[in-house]
Amino acid sequence: MSEGSSWGVIGQVALRTFIMYTATLVMFRLIGKRSVHNMAPFDLIVVIMAGDIAAIALEEPQRTSILQGLAPIAVLGILELGLAITNVYYKNVERVTQGMATIVMQDGQPVPKGMKKEHLSQADLKALLHQKNVDDQTTVQEARLEPTGEMSITLYPEDRPLTQKTLKQVLNQELGRMMEERFAQLAQAGLQKIVEQQRQKDL
16 A cells, blocks of 8 residues: 555545544534433433444445445434433323433332332442432432432431521521510510509509
């Protein structure tokens, strides 16, 4: 192979790499951030297949034209986008394709049925709780394992971290209580003064 033809092959591979990279990037941008950040099973399948298809188009340029490589990626993008839109309007389809959250802890205790369903061990559960900065299991009112593998945790009200909204509510309640007590004291003092004045008049 001559030096010129070698550079020609390198240029062809570089061009194919750029085109496949751009096409794959466009596909995921059209699908949305959900598929990139928290991947459900169907999203993961699309990512794996898109990578394999792009690899074939790059590794076998003699057998696969660039259009033959782009076509499957376009079809995958359309299917995934169509499925995402369908899931928005049809919850039954979403349950089948994306799955449902599983309760793995309730009232501070593990739920064996949910843990068995998700093949979750006690060590796995503790690790997921630690990722959410939960060290005391008794503070957990409910914990769900989402289809994406993320843990959603609901703490008991008294164990929830103090937010700005909660702090404002507490301050308003405390201020209201203090004002009620002050008004009661002023009313009591005023009543005593009136009684005392009336007593002096009677004398």
